[in-house]
Amino acid sequence: MTARVALIGANGHGRWHRRQIAGLRAAGIVELVALVDVRPVEPGPDEAPYFIDHREMLREAEPDVVVICTPPHTHRPIATDALRAGADVLLEKPPVLSLAEHRALSEVLRETGRACQVGFQALGSAALRELRRSIAYGVVGTVTGVATFASWQRDDAYYQRSPWAGRRTVNGRPALDGALANPLAHAWMQCLAIMDGDKPVGVELERYRCRDIEVDDTACMRITLASGRPVVVAVTLCGEEKVEGEVVVHGTAGRGVLEYPTDRLRLPGDDGFRDVPGRTNLLENLIRHRADGTALIAPLACTEQFTAVLDVLNSAPEPVLLGGDTVVEEGDPPARTVTIKGVNTALRQTAEKLALLSELPVPWAVDPHYARLTATPENALQISEETVR
Ligand SMILES: NC(=O)c1ccc[n+]([C@@H]2O[C@H](COP(=O)([O-])OP(=O)(O)OC[C@H]3O[C@@H](n4cnc5c(N)ncnc54)[C@H](O)[C@@H]3O)[C@@H](O)[C@H]2O)c1
Known part of the structure; x- marks a missing residue:
């Protein structure tokens, strides 16, 4: 029907x-x-x-x-x-x-x-399925952590595209149009999916901005999971050369890397990336679910951990403003771009070392905001403690 x-x-x-x-x-x-x-x-x-x-x-x-x-x-x-x-x-x-x-x-x-x-x-991608299957078969050994980094560039016009662009709140309600919560949300949702139900217990968060906006255009966070394993996320919309978005799975037997927007995969022993094309359409999957009970690929329930981290973003201090010699501005509004010098190397290192920017020799990095997450007696996640270190 x-x-x-x-x-x-x-x-x-x-x-x-x-x-x-x-x-x-x-x-x-x-x-x-x-x-x-x-x-x-x-x-x-x-x-x-x-x-x-x-x-x-x-x-x-x-x-x-x-x-x-x-x-x-x-x-x-x-x-x-x-x-x-x-x-x-x-x-x-x-x-x-x-x-x-x-x-x-x-x-x-x-x-x-x-x-x-x-x-x-991206949760419907064949490349993610193959990565998860390979992890289950032990191709990377025991997974010790996962990281993602992405370097995109957005000009001033991007922040004029709609009334909620670059806003933390609209009409008193959270809007959270930052790099983490909006354009690069897929990157760390992929990581949480790979870690398969290992619940977050802590979030260390550093947020930066290079414009007069209320949210992050550059950010780094480390989500610590109940198993003790980290998920490190480092993203920017003020990047140098484009990095689409790599998800790096650290294992005792090597690394698996998924370029999630383009569905390319590199596993231990591969010479380079290979295409693993194909995505299950989420609307079609929903329609099959209605017809014959096929499991949903991205049901609301599987996003609770993602949203728990958004709660931390909601209550964290404003992103730190970067300027001066740290950035390079090019062009005129609305096509003006701002680039953070050396940002790509810094983001890549966070993924290599499962480290925060503030733990690397990055002169503009600041101490992270920290939030602890616990489960309520009904097994729902909540923020139980927050500190700025
Ligand atoms: N999955 C993805 O890759 C992806 C990519 C881009 C955007 N998004 C998401 O899609 C959503 C929309 O993003 P966008 O960039 O298109 O935003 P937008 O503001 O450009 O467009 C949203 C549209 O909704 C309309 N609208 C606003 N309030 C409405 C209402 N109450 N009733 C009916 N229409 C209303 C607006 O007029 C506008 O045409 C967001 O949640 C965004 O995060 C997802």
């Missing part, structure tokens, strides 16, 4: 979803029954009734599945409305911005019996 799909948030990244939906529609898997946006919908590969108000759409179009691609601070209320209207949901990442929101949405899922898949599309 064809699933009736609606998309809320049809511009921006919503255009990518419209192309995905068009492909599934051509294959007879979905029917697009509505597009919703508070702004006029830009031209795309589709035609469907257009709504401004998602509640009106839910009443009139009665979709089976709703894709939600609105700004993160709007996710929880819109997802709640869609689930209560009887739809299953594909919710863009970051699904919610705090553990309180995660618990509230999980409760709605229990209440309604509906499903929520989160848009961490």
Whole structure:
């Protein structure tokens, strides 16, 4: 049976979803029954009734599945409305911005019996599956830690793209549009997936910014897991040459490296990276789940650890402003770029050594903010202690 799909948030990244939906529609898997946006919908590969108000759409179009691609601070209320209207949901990442929101949405899922898949599309990659299988077969030996680093470049225009760009809060609610929580969230979600349920017990966090923004454009954090193993994350949007995003698995028998945006893999004994193409489409997976109970690739429940770390970002001090000789500015606004000198070498070293920037000879690095995470008697994660060292 064809699933009736609606998309809320049809511009921006919503255009990518419209192309995905068009492909599934051509294959007879979905029917697009509505597009919703508070702004006029830009031209795309589709035609469907257009709504401004998602509640009106839910009443009139009665979709089976709703894709939600609105700004993160709007996710929880819109997802709640869609689930209560009887739809299953594909919710863009970051699904919610705090553990309180995660618990509230999980409760709605229990209440309604509906499903929520989160848009961490790299979790559906064949390369990640092969890496996890190789780890299970002992190809890297015993895993002692995992790290990820990425070096991207964003100009001033990026921070003018929408009202929540570069903002810590919007209308008093967390927005958290930093490098860690938004564009590079996939990188450390891959790491948490590789560590397979090993819960975080501590987060050491260093955040930096090179512009007049409220969030990090450069950051390093070390998540310590219950087993004692670290997950080190080092990312920047003020990078030198582009590093797409490498996930480095440290093992007693060697290292496995996954370039997650391009699905390339290098295992011990390989001469170099090789392509491992193929991704399971998260919407198609959700539709199969509805039809025959196929397991979801990225259910909301598997993002609790990710969201626990967002709670730490929410309560951490403002990112440190870098300037002067540490950075190089090029061009004029809105195409101006800012680059941190030597940042690529520094980020790569954190991944090599499972170290924080502040533990390396990086002159601009500052002491980390530290948060301890514990489980409540109901086995839910919470921040139990925080200090700035
Ligand atoms: N999975 C990925 O790789 C990926 C990539 C980019 C963005 N995203 C995520 O997608 C989401 C949207 O990001 P974006 O960059 O497209 O944001 P955006 O602000 O550019 O676009 C969001 C769209 O939602 C619309 N909108 C806002 N509030 C609305 C409401 N209440 N009802 C209906 N429409 C509303 C806006 O008008 C806009 O057209 C975010 O959660 C973002 O993190 C995910």
